[in-house]
């Protein structure tokens with residue numbers, strides 16, 4: 001359980017964009033942000049979020065949390081992956097989809113897609129992103145009838161195949177959501193659902209002076225099974241009818257006829273938000289707005305987010321994704337990232353699940 005999860009990620013790689021070897025231990029916020037904002041060609045803007053510097057190791061442990069199923073030193077494997085047909089352009093069979101689509105802004109349903117979660121100082125992005133996408137999918141695919149807050153705290157604490165605040169694998173959490181499912185629960189202190197998130201928001205993207213994290217990394221929450229932690233909730237123990245599961249799930253992968261990029265858009269459009277695990281580069285922490293492209297930066301580790309849509313701006317294609325670093329980070333908690341080139345491996349570890357809608 002005390003596996004050293006992130007150490008291997010410090011190994012330098014040569015991914016899509018030229019990356020200089022040897023990550024620094026301390027990121028000088030002002031210098032990095034100035035460099036990005038002074039660059040006339042940059043498609044995005046940065047913000048220090050009031051930080052002078054960020055300790056890389058601390059950040060990796062606290063705010064990321066996906067264990068990527070590959071090692072960075074396997075350059076060959078990654079090249080192979082990038083050259084696969086799925087990134088070729090074979091668009092003949094594509095159905096027409098809108099040039100812009102965003103679940104957080106659409107009128108397609110009344111489902112409240114877009115509430116930003118905060119993982120706080122816990123590497124639980126794997127649980128937070130999947131709970132959020134699952135909740136959207138239950139709502140969207142039930143035509144708005146099943147509109148509940150699903151608990152990321154329950155998943156973080158109870159999915160024993162993963163490591164709670166110390167990280168998780170996407171395939172394992174999807175298995176957990178299929179076999180065990182999750183129960184209801186809103187944000188920290190929200191009094192919503194059976195098990196609201198138990199870790200208090202803190203960290204650099206909140207007002208860091210007012211909300212410092214007391215612990216370096218939050219303790220792993222204990223699994224309470226289905227016993228409710230919210231005294232205001234209608235049950236003391238969540239009944240089986242309030243357990244939400246996927247009936248099946250998959251990795252979205254293109255083939256000879258369709259690109260992964262197209263299948264992702266189609267899946268989002270037809271069935272709701274999906275999750276993507278990707279490689280975080282150090283300057284991503286300072287993202288404020290625009291279309292993020294990982295250049296001149298160091299790989300830091302795996303992170304997972306919910307993808308809600310796509311668009312195009314000045315001929316640059318992008319994804320719209322929802323992060324879990326509070327709504328003060330990025331574009332009110334969202335970010336846009338280059339689409340169609342597998343930037344930061346954003347199109348390599350994408351999952352969707354099918355809600356098991358049998359309950360009333």
Ligand SMILES: *[C@@H]1O[C@H](CO)[C@@H](O)[C@H](O)[C@H]1NC(C)=O
Nearest residue numbers: 101102103104105106107108
């Ligand atoms: C949603 O509906 C409102 C009110 O009818 C309208 O003003 C808005 O433009 C619509 N948004 C989209 C994305 O269609």
Ligand SMILES: *[C@@H]1O[C@H](CO)[C@@H](O)[C@H](O)[C@H]1NC(C)=O
Nearest residue numbers: 158159160179180181223225
């Ligand atoms: C999840 O399901 C497995 C298999 O049925 C079971 O052994 C495990 O205890 C369950 N976990 C929780 C938290 O309920």
Ligand SMILES: *[C@@H]1O[C@H](CO)[C@@H](O)[C@H](O)[C@H]1NC(C)=O
Nearest residue numbers: 253254255256257258259263
């Ligand atoms: C390619 O993927 C699509 C969508 O998942 C599927 O319907 C189709 O059968 C696949 N085609 C081939 C040749 O595998």
